[in-house]
Amino acid sequence: MHFDNHEIALLDNFLIDVEKSSLSGLSTMEDLWMIADAESKMLIEEILQLNPLDFEFKGKKIKEESIPDDVVAIDNSKYAQDGEYALFKKSYLPRPVYAAFSKMGEEFTKSYPSRVLLVGSGYRSPASQVVTLVYILAKIYNFDINKTLKRVALPQYSTHSSVSETAIDVMNVDGEPKDEDSLAFKDSVEYEWLKDHANNFDFYESYPPNNPDGIMWEPWHWQYKSN
Ligand SMILES: [Zn+2]
Numbered sequence: 001m002h003f004d005n006h007e008i009a010l011l012d013n014f015l016i017d018v019e020k021s022s023l024s025g026l027s028t029m030e031d032l033w034m035i036a037d038a039e040s041k042m043l044i045e046e047i048l049q050l051n052p053l054d055f056e057f058k059g060k061k062i063k064e065e066s067i068p069d070d071v072v073a074i075d076n077s078k079y080a081q082d083g084e085y086a087l088f089k090k091s092y093l094p095r096p097v098y099a100a101f102s103k104m105g106e107e108f109t110k111s112y113p114s115r116v117l118l119v120g121s122g123y124r125s126p127a128s129q130v131v132t133l134v135y136i137l138a139k140i141y142n143f144d145i146n147k148t149l150k151r152v153a154l155p156q157y158s159t160h161s162s163v164s165e166t167a168i169d170v171m172n173v174d175g176e177p178k179d180e181d182s183l184a185f186k187d188s189v190e191y192e193w194l195k196d197h198a199n200n201f202d203f204y205e206s207y208p209p210n211n212p213d214g215i216m217w218e219p220w221h222w223q224y225k226s227n
């Protein structure tokens with residue numbers, strides 16, 4: 001799939017409209033289509049029809065779950081920068097996932113008293129996953145869909161859209177991972193610590209190097225799994 005100038009303008013304008021809107025990580029597809037004009041909607045639907053296997057994405061579809069009611073809103077905006085995490089002002093986590101993450105964060109801060117584990121991105125409804133995908137396509141990969149789908153999953157495949165097993169993109173107080181060099185997060189003390197301790201809190205690194213899902217190494221992406 002290749003985007004011409006007109007389509008690029010449509011998606012750029014769509015992102016501007018998102019920014020002006022009150023869309024959040026809890027928004028529905030109906031909310032999303034309210035702010036997209038007919039042409040952008042068609043184009044975005046075309047992207048959503050893509051088969052991830054054509055892009056070497058081998059992740060499984062997640063269980064379909066409705067947007068959760070019992071969530072905790074997290075406002076990390078004072079750390080957020082221009083970029084991915086400025087997309088939505090707040091992050092949301094289902095309450096049990098929040099509880100586990102908080103416990104883990106407290107433990108981390110005992111080892112590193114001047115640092116905290118932040119939530120760069122938590123639960124994302126399918127609609128907000130669509131926004132994230134368009135954002136990464138436009139702003140990070142310059143409309144290269146092949147690269148984009150190595151970094152961000154289509155909505156039915158995103159572990160950020162799982163309610164019972166939500167993935168969290170961890171951010172540190174230095175605002176890492178940063179868009180321009182996200183992989184540098186692998187050298188952070190946060191990543192070192194998470195590798196040794198996150199499993200004790202039921203969080204798992206979803207996309208280590210050479211993962212079977214065919215996704216790039218994402219040292220910041222930790223999925224909650226309780227069982
Ligand atoms: Zn993630």
